[in-house]
Amino acid sequence: MSSSKKSASSSNSKEGPQTRSQIIKGFGGRPNFQYSYGLKMEPDEIEEGNAILDMLEQQEKADWEEQQQEQKKDQK
Template identity: 80%
Template sequence: MSSSNKSSSSSNSKEGPRSRNQIIKSYGGRPNFQYSFGLKMEPGDIEEGNAILDAFEQQEKEDWEEQQKEQNKDQK
């Protein structure tokens, strides 16, 4: 996987932050997402994958909110 898939800067400011499903799709599906982080499709590893996704979602939201602030600032 390229590092661009892991970057949260790819969220489109008009559309909002990427959803959990969009993040997973960027890896080619849940198994690929799991394997990208050395995790298997087992209950304990899926739980860890969910924690990673939670962090990605939070970062996507924060990045998007920051982009919105910058755009609003530039428009004034």
């Protein structure tokens, strides 16, 4: 899943972590997102894509929170 790196760390610390729609937009739309993970636009595979999106969103949030903590340390 090296494509997950595409969205990771691309969030702007002032704006917050990328949203689900921003992640999808970064792939050029939902079909491209699905296909980049070897998934088709079929109900079962869309569910799998949703699970991947959930993980990407969680990672975005964790990365953003880590960046915020580092910035606070740097300001001290």
